[in-house]
Amino acid sequence: GTDAVDIAQLSINTIRTLSMDGVEKADSGHPGTAMALAPVMYALWQNDLKYDPANPLWPGRDRFVLSVGHASMLLYSTIYLTGIRDVVKDKVLERPSLTLDDLKQFRQLNSKTPGHPEYRHTAGVETTTGPLGQGCGNSVGMAMAEKYLAAHYNRPGFDLFDYHTYVFCGDGDMMEGVSSEAASMAGHLGLGNLIWLYDSNQISIEGSTDLAFTENVAERFRAYKWHVVTVDDVNDLAAVSKALEEARAVKDRPSLIVMHTVIGYGAPKKAGTASAHGEPLGDEEIAGAKKAYHWPWTDPFHVPEGVLEHFREGIGARGAKASAEWQALFDAYAREYPKEAAELTAIFERRLPEGWDKDIPKWEADAKGVASRASSGKVINAVAKNLPWMMGGSADLSPSTKTNLTFEGAGSFQPPQWGGTYAGRNVHFGIREHAMGSICNGLALAGLRAYGSGFLIFSDYMKAPIRLSALMELPVIYIFTHDSIGVGEDGPTHQPIEQLAQLRATPGIMTIRPGDANEVSEAWRTLIPQTHKPAVLVLSRQNLPTLDRSKYACASGVAKGAYVLASCEGKPDVILMASGSEVSLVVDAYEKLTAEGIKARVVSFPSFDLFEEQDQAYRDSVLPPDVKGRVAVEQAAAFGWDRYTGIGGAIIAMNSFGASAPLKGLLTKFGFTPEKVYEAARKQAERK
Amino acid sequence: GTDAVDIAQLSINTIRTLSMDGVEKADSGHPGTAMALAPVMYALWQNDLKYDPANPLWPGRDRFVLSVGHASMLLYSTIYLTGIRDVVKDKVLERPSLTLDDLKQFRQLNSKTPGHPEYRHTAGVETTTGPLGQGCGNSVGMAMAEKYLAAHYNRPGFDLFDYHTYVFCGDGDMMEGVSSEAASMAGHLGLGNLIWLYDSNQISIEGSTDLAFTENVAERFRAYKWHVVTVDDVNDLAAVSKALEEARAVKDRPSLIVMHTVIGYGAPKKAGTASAHGEPLGDEEIAGAKKAYHWPWTDPFHVPEGVLEHFREGIGARGAKASAEWQALFDAYAREYPKEAAELTAIFERRLPEGWDKDIPKWEADAKGVASRASSGKVINAVAKNLPWMMGGSADLSPSTKTNLTFEGAGSFQPPQWGGTYAGRNVHFGIREHAMGSICNGLALAGLRAYGSGFLIFSDYMKAPIRLSALMELPVIYIFTHDSIGVGEDGPTHQPIEQLAQLRATPGIMTIRPGDANEVSEAWRTLIPQTHKPAVLVLSRQNLPTLDRSKYACASGVAKGAYVLASCEGKPDVILMASGSEVSLVVDAYEKLTAEGIKARVVSFPSFDLFEEQDQAYRDSVLPPDVKGRVAVEQAAAFGWDRYTGIGGAIIAMNSFGASAPLKGLLTKFGFTPEKVYEAARKQAERK
Missing domain, CATH: 3.40.50.970 (Thiamin diphosphate (ThDP)-binding fold, Pyr/PP domains)
Structure with a gap:
């Protein structure tokens, strides 16, 4: 031998x-x-x-x-x-x-x-x-x-x-x-x-x-x-x-x-x-x-x-x-610690605990509103405390991205050498976006619900691991705030333009840009149950009015990617579409058009990806094919919106890099005003 | 005091x-x-x-x-x-x-x-x-x-x-x-x-x-x-x-x-x-x-x-x-070394030397053809030898990206410590895509015509500096090869899908994906004179047939972003659009349609950005608004093509990540066959 x-x-x-x-x-x-x-x-x-x-x-x-x-x-x-x-x-x-x-x-x-x-x-x-x-x-x-x-x-x-x-x-x-x-x-x-x-x-x-x-x-x-x-x-x-x-x-x-x-x-x-x-x-x-x-x-x-x-x-x-020894150990553990064993089994099977969503807040109508990064900060805390294996953090931006888990016992993930414990749920990734994405994939591979956060512009630094989350079908959650020229004074190096398009163009990612606090809650309700798809949550730095949901449709439409927020009787002459911070802008234009007797509809459009997953009947109900008058408004590259506006539709978007100034000046400079939207909509309403 | x-x-x-x-x-x-x-x-x-x-x-x-x-x-x-x-x-x-x-x-x-x-x-x-x-x-x-x-x-x-x-x-x-x-x-x-x-x-x-x-x-x-x-x-x-x-x-x-x-x-x-x-x-x-x-x-x-x-x-x-001392020195230098001083002045003023383009090759029709990375390799050498301040290299992929300058005296940029000279024009960036982009920006800031190359998928690793080239209006040249599922066996981690969309969506970048060797020559002829805009050249790994330009239109149309390669008499019933490796595919379909008496047109579409810069009259002459039958074919995400196909047009594109296999099998798996294109075109020709 x-x-x-x-x-x-x-x-x-x-x-x-x-x-x-x-x-x-x-x-x-x-x-x-x-x-x-x-x-x-x-x-x-x-x-x-x-x-x-x-x-x-x-x-x-x-x-x-x-x-x-x-x-x-x-x-x-x-x-x-x-x-x-x-x-x-x-x-x-x-x-x-x-x-x-x-x-x-x-x-x-x-x-x-x-x-x-x-x-x-x-x-x-x-x-x-x-x-x-x-x-x-x-x-x-x-x-x-x-x-x-x-x-x-x-x-x-x-x-x-x-x-x-x-x-x-x-x-x-x-x-x-x-x-x-x-x-x-x-x-x-x-x-x-x-x-x-x-x-x-x-x-x-x-x-x-x-x-x-x-x-x-x-x-x-x-x-x-x-x-x-x-x-x-x-x-x-x-x-x-x-x-x-x-x-x-x-x-x-x-x-x-x-x-x-x-x-x-x-x-x-x-x-x-x-x-x-x-x-x-x-x-x-x-x-x-x-x-x-x-x-x-x-x-x-x-x-x-x-x-x-x-x-x-x-x-x-x-x-x-x-x-076999491990399995015997686990069986004994399950007898002694049934709650913990059940949690572990859920982790291994990518299941959620009962009641994970029970504390997700509802938001009252509020004209002053709240930044979607701030409402998201409340929601992530409400979710994480009921989802014990959710952990993550930020590339040194948690005070800005509002992703810190602040409830009792959340703590920081730190080694004993630095006086910490590995039980902590807040990870300090340092100014290392690329590693953050790659590390989140590793955390998710072990069954943890990992999240990483930063400014949307810096998604550029971590595009490769985001793509790999999608390719591996890992439910990593990316939270990107400061999502447009709404960044204001920090200027064009910090103002995303093409980032939404590049995320939307990537297969297998659920990108959601909610329009107000209730859409933020619904976005979380939609993305957490994903077992095999990464989500990108795109949030504002600035306050967004919280819409009156007794007047406008319920925010649960977020789950379908786009939904009719408000409409006229019968067939509209013009459809106004927007995501995120621009939703309230098109709502204003809608109100003015309606007051003038122009038949208009507002579609809140938080997610291209989710909308494309809906059947043709639903999509046609939101965007009736025979309505030619269409206006899309987004403080980002126009790229990709033609799919919903069609040739000849209007897209009010960013056609250049941004600029450094307080937001109000930027909105005028780049044409995101109620007047511009209203004018474009009036013109579009004539296309029949 | x-x-x-x-x-x-x-x-x-x-x-x-x-x-x-x-x-x-x-x-x-x-x-x-x-x-x-x-x-x-x-x-x-x-x-x-x-x-x-x-x-x-x-x-x-x-x-x-x-x-x-x-x-x-x-x-x-x-x-x-x-x-x-x-x-x-x-x-x-x-x-x-x-x-x-x-x-x-x-x-x-x-x-x-x-x-x-x-x-x-x-x-x-x-x-x-x-x-x-x-x-x-x-x-x-x-x-x-x-x-x-x-x-x-x-x-x-x-x-x-x-x-x-x-x-x-x-x-x-x-x-x-x-x-x-x-x-x-x-x-x-x-x-x-x-x-x-x-x-x-x-x-x-x-x-x-x-x-x-x-x-x-x-x-x-x-x-x-x-x-x-x-x-x-x-x-x-x-x-x-x-x-x-x-x-x-x-x-x-x-x-x-x-x-x-x-x-x-x-x-x-x-x-x-x-x-x-x-x-x-x-x-x-x-x-x-x-x-x-x-x-x-x-x-x-x-x-x-x-x-x-x-x-x-x-x-x-x-x-x-x-x-002042430096200026005096330079003046004396200019007397002693007038040729060198003239070159330096051109560098400082972002001007090109006379005859920089005189050796750009023309290519004979050839059904077997040549990979666009290979034709580009010939062109970059033809250009660089007449443009002495052009230098660059690859993130350890030059044998694959074909960007090595091989003419006499080109040499490697290496320090004396390693037996080299800083006069060398081939830079070995190492496997450092992100730094490569950032370094190219630095080279360009000094007036050098810098280029960096790699696989298109790895543009993800260097998105941030590409964006900064655009924001700073620096004429850096990015050469990205292996541009689609044409990568073949290396599989989905190496096959770009959304990368074209993300580059096209970024303001201030000229992205060009040429369809054959003559389009490669024209792409270089178009991008080199840019003084304030970065260019991204997107090239194939696999051979592309060299079209017979006595039969099809001249490749100089590349400069306009999209051009009519072949058409029927009068108004076409269907327009076939494609870029890069898919151009020959739509040409084949066009020939079959024409043989059957269906009035078809082929538009070669190497650059969205350049096309959008053309006036409405030119754009309408290429894509007549009254022609509804439209088919776009690209081995990349469909995202963005709706702008040219309109709602109801056909887009044959990648709707998922790719797969590892020899290319032929992938083309069938993902539907890039003459039959599929032909069928879509027939259907579209009926939309009038």
């Missing part, structure tokens, strides 16, 4: 060759990193990772993040070899997540092995990666979630949450600003449960990293207050395991393991070169590499005898035991 | 009190940082900064960047006190940039003192700042530009370019990932002409920086290979000057001066607190602060006798002498 060293090496080489062969068959992909990191993957998964392949949803499992998502074959090979079971609609099935045939279908249409790992597409993938740096950011959220869950739910003798998050990251991740932000924050938070394994291969697509990246990464991470370990050769399995052990031994700081590697390890000509990164190796290099591995088989996708068994006996047996 | 110490302190306190009073009168703004940094501003400007207030356009001047843009009153006060002259349309006027009255108009409508400093709005402002981290990124570009200009144009005895770039930055800048990326790159490039002065005041909006930011910044910058100096108290002018001197003495590395400061210095209650950051101090605190400064005057905006004279005798006299 093979001895322990042989089977380990054979398993490592199986990961390597499956990865090479997968890329080669696809004629597309990234073989080099998989070849380099296979020993680390083996050492981590086979010997250390707390993971049960038979139960990839086990809440107590360690999380593995492949931030170098292009090396997806490394993960797919490992998912196959360790026998991770498939998951469909949050249920674990008997069948495997990936078969050998799936590996052969790498990067093919409708396959389970897409180019980059996709969460909820392939069981065993903990987060969607590919856009560099994002996996790093996600991992900080995952580690924070573990700390949060442990602080809230662990009890003496019941260490339910005690897992690590491991990340494979590369030079690209290290160069991206989002990982710098996330690392700085992880260092501050003292996340001892977080371990990044940095694949330092000295190679990037344009060539040697000496072309652009010559900093001392280890020193930088020490400056972030991380613990740093180095592995000189990842083929030395004992060294890898020792480094992992050292990293886990440090409990009060995250660890970076700097691993010196050779990209395309074993390939006779391409090893250590950029050409091993992003293209198939070709027959000759594959043959050469297999020779270097002492791999006697010539057929691709060969899995030597004993390898599957070896993983079964290793991670398989170890994981099964650990997850 | 006042002695030197008195007048220095009086001048510093004048900066402070003007800043406080400006914010107070506006009832809006950020007083605290100005109060803290006034001594540094004074020490730098009065004694060191190579700057002639009478000639703010002097090309040899030091650059000052207020990355903490919210402290704009600090800069405005200094512009006023040093007597910087006004600039209108790139001409220096006799009148001052700012008067005392302008300071009193801080943050008011149409004032010259907006909330955050705006480039080209207020003379003396070198770059628009406010979005944190951007000034830091810009400064790296400015410093690179100095190195580039020196390498190309300095001659023995003619050190025309020998300036520094100084940056005031704060905790917010330091937390933002873009500054991390930029700092890592500046360290690699060994930019000894770059000095960041870091205002470490320990305070952020949510409170102490201990809430979120406890890393060791100095150590981090040492890891980036920066030189680091510390100033314990910025009120010690000698210490500040010594630190600046030490920083300038280090020639092969950028310097970070860590300055320990007190926000709101002097305010009795608010000093050292978050409330000194972003709101007026109030009468009481102002009175208290003025008392602390031993400031006897009670009237706001008081400028004590002698202060203006003091600045005139300091920076005024010093700057005038230096700029």
Whole structure:
């Protein structure tokens, strides 16, 4: 029989060759990193990772993040070899997540092995990666979630949450600003449960990293207050395991393991070169590499005898035991702490607690009104106190975004080193919007209802993670205030114009811009029950009148994206549409038109996305196709409104950047006055 | 008379009190940082900064960047006190940039003192700042530009370019990932002409920086290979000057001066607190602060006798002498090196050299065609070799974006430490998209024609600097390839959907997505002459057929944004519109429709922005209002196309994220087939 060293090496080489062969068959992909990191993957998964392949949803499992998502074959090979079971609609099935045939279908249409790992597409993938740096950011959220869950739910003798998050990251991740932000924050938070394994291969697509990246990464991470370990050769399995052990031994700081590697390890000509990164190796290099591995088989996708068994006996047996023990622990916990266990079950199943919405306020009519950021601040507090696993914060703007949770016991999420507790629900993200988005995705991946807030203009800094929330179908809540030229004096650098359009154009996001306080309440009532869609709530800095709902329609229409707020008898001659702060402006114009006998209708339009989800009959009832007179008013780019105004309709919007001045002057300068709206509506009413 | 110490302190306190009073009168703004940094501003400007207030356009001047843009009153006060002259349309006027009255108009409508400093709005402002981290990124570009200009144009005895770039930055800048990326790159490039002065005041909006930011910044910058100096108290002018001197003495590395400061210095209650950051101090605190400064005057905006004279005798006299010497040097240079001097003059005036476009290729009809990234690669080389101050690169993707300049002498921009030269025109930005955008803005501010390239999806990582290019009216060129599901196997994380919409929705950007190689040539011919507008060129990964222009209209129509590529006799029944890779698809459908006797027209639609700039007559000639049958086809979000299809028109577009597969399968999966287009067109042709 093979001895322990042989089977380990054979398993490592199986990961390597499956990865090479997968890329080669696809004629597309990234073989080099998989070849380099296979020993680390083996050492981590086979010997250390707390993971049960038979139960990839086990809440107590360690999380593995492949931030170098292009090396997806490394993960797919490992998912196959360790026998991770498939998951469909949050249920674990008997069948495997990936078969050998799936590996052969790498990067093919409708396959389970897409180019980059996709969460909820392939069981065993903990987060969607590919856009560099994002996996790093996600991992900080995952580690924070573990700390949060442990602080809230662990009890003496019941260490339910005690897992690590491991990340494979590369030079690209290290160069991206989002990982710098996330690392700085992880260092501050003292996340001892977080371990990044940095694949330092000295190679990037344009060539040697000496072309652009010559900093001392280890020193930088020490400056972030991380613990740093180095592995000189990842083929030395004992060294890898020792480094992992050292990293886990440090409990009060995250660890970076700097691993010196050779990209395309074993390939006779391409090893250590950029050409091993992003293209198939070709027959000759594959043959050469297999020779270097002492791999006697010539057929691709060969899995030597004993390898599957070896993983079964290793991670398989170890994981099964650990997850069974955890389940027994949880069952005992459920008997002793039924309320807490029920909460946890709801978290794992993305369910809401009873009565989560019972304190959402109703708002009396009020001409002076309230800024929607302020009404939202009341609602988020009313919701969060009844939804104990809702947590989040702001990129250093909570006094402005009004997202601070102020009820008793909310507290700040801070490490013991800074006199705090991980039970705190207010996260201080620092001035790190990009990391905030990426971290919120990580929190959501653990089942927490995460929210991040900032000024709408700075959604530009975090567009990538917002998009990934949508792609991963995570119900992250983004709260963006200061949503228009209503920002006033801070001027054009701080006044969003195109941001609404870019969020509306992104698939799978629910963007809501409520028009008054009652619409804010309804927006929250609509977005919280979302289990698989991120929401963007767009709020004003300035006061908005609270409409008299005994006169105008009920705000529950928010759930449908757009609704008739007020109308005439019979067919209107003109429809006025607006969102957010412009709703009261079109209401004023409507009143004037009505007083003059012009048949007008007001449509409050908080959400394009929700409106598009309604059936044709509803949409036609709100916007009757035979009414040509249409005016849309929004203090943002006109882009996208033509869908509802049609060619020839009027759009009163921003056609340029804004300006620095008190709001009143800006409204006149840019044409957002009752007179302009009224005039446009009169003209439109004549189009029949 | 006042002695030197008195007048220095009086001048510093004048900066402070003007800043406080400006914010107070506006009832809006950020007083605290100005109060803290006034001594540094004074020490730098009065004694060191190579700057002639009478000639703010002097090309040899030091650059000052207020990355903490919210402290704009600090800069405005200094512009006023040093007597910087006004600039209108790139001409220096006799009148001052700012008067005392302008300071009193801080943050008011149409004032010259907006909330955050705006480039080209207020003379003396070198770059628009406010979005944190951007000034830091810009400064790296400015410093690179100095190195580039020196390498190309300095001659023995003619050190025309020998300036520094100084940056005031704060905790917010330091937390933002873009500054991390930029700092890592500046360290690699060994930019000894770059000095960041870091205002470490320990305070952020949510409170102490201990809430979120406890890393060791100095150590981090040492890891980036920066030189680091510390100033314990910025009120010690000698210490500040010594630190600046030490920083300038280090020639092969950028310097970070860590300055320990007190926000709101002097305010009795608010000093050292978050409330000194972003709101007026109030009468009481102002009175208290003025008392602390031993400031006897009670009237706001008081400028004590002698202060203006003091600045005139300091920076005024010093700057005038230096700029006159420089001008004399330049005149002598122009006699000895007339060609180089002419080039420099063109750079300063944003003019193009004769014959810049003479080698732009024409392309023969070719059914197999060429990827637009590849044709663009040929064109950029043809242009750059005749436009010597065009330089740029990629975020580690140049082999994919085809942006490498390969002609003789192009070379790499690298520091001597790494065996390179700053004369190189290919910049290796590393995997740092955000910094790339911000650096390109800095390069453009120095007159260089900068370009940055990457995959279109990663424009998400750099949205903020793209927007700032537009706001500053800088002709930066962004080249984004892999522009749709045409990416294929890399899958949805790499396939842009909403990116075209978000760029089109942003004011002041020229976005062009050419449909074949000749449109690529015309796109470059259109975008290069832009002097005050950034361009985004959107290119395919996959081959696009090169249309037969003897059969279809000439590609010069690109300049008008959309043009009739082919049409029927008389009024068409249906108009087919497309951009980029979809143009050939609609041409195929057009041919089939025409063969069947259906009157169809094809409009190639490379640029919404350019089309909207055309007059109504042209737009109506391309899209006759009485033709209702319309089909738009684009492998991107439909968002925005309704403007041209109208309600009831057909849009064949992406309604979801993409998928990982070879392109052919994706085209079928997502409905981009000749049959689907043909069917939609047939249906539309019936709408009359």
